[in-house]
Amino acid sequence: MEDEIAIVFCGSKKSMAGGIPMAAILFPGHAVGLIVLPLMLFHQAQLFVCATLARRYAGRGSAPERAPRALPATAA
Numbered sequence: 622m623e624d625e626i627a628i629v630f631c632g633s634k635k636s637m638a639g640g641i642p643m644a645a646i647l648f649p650g651h652a653v654g655l656i657v658l659p660l661m662l663f664h665q666a667q668l669f670v671c672a673t674l675a676r677r678y679a680g681r682g683s684a685p686e687r688a689p690r691a692l693p694a695t696a697a
Contacts, residue, residue, distance in 0.1 A: 626678055629671060629674055630671055630675075637660065637661070637664045640657070640660045641657055641660070644656050644657050644660070
């Protein structure tokens with residue numbers, strides 16, 4: 622489950638971090654804004670979905686906690 626959570630939350634960070642520099646290289650300066658606009662909207666949608674999923678993951682809780690081990694008795 623931890624891997625699933627990591628993949629879900631890292632995906633939203635890579636779309637903007639990789640997309641905008643790539644668009645700046647591929648397209649002329651004045652066209653980048655219009656080309657990147659759908660990417661920015663998609664990124665916002667990813668953030669909203671991730672917030673909803675985070676709430677759901679928090680509701681599930683983590684793995685059941687183990688009972689604490691008894692500490693060994695020390696000699697007085």
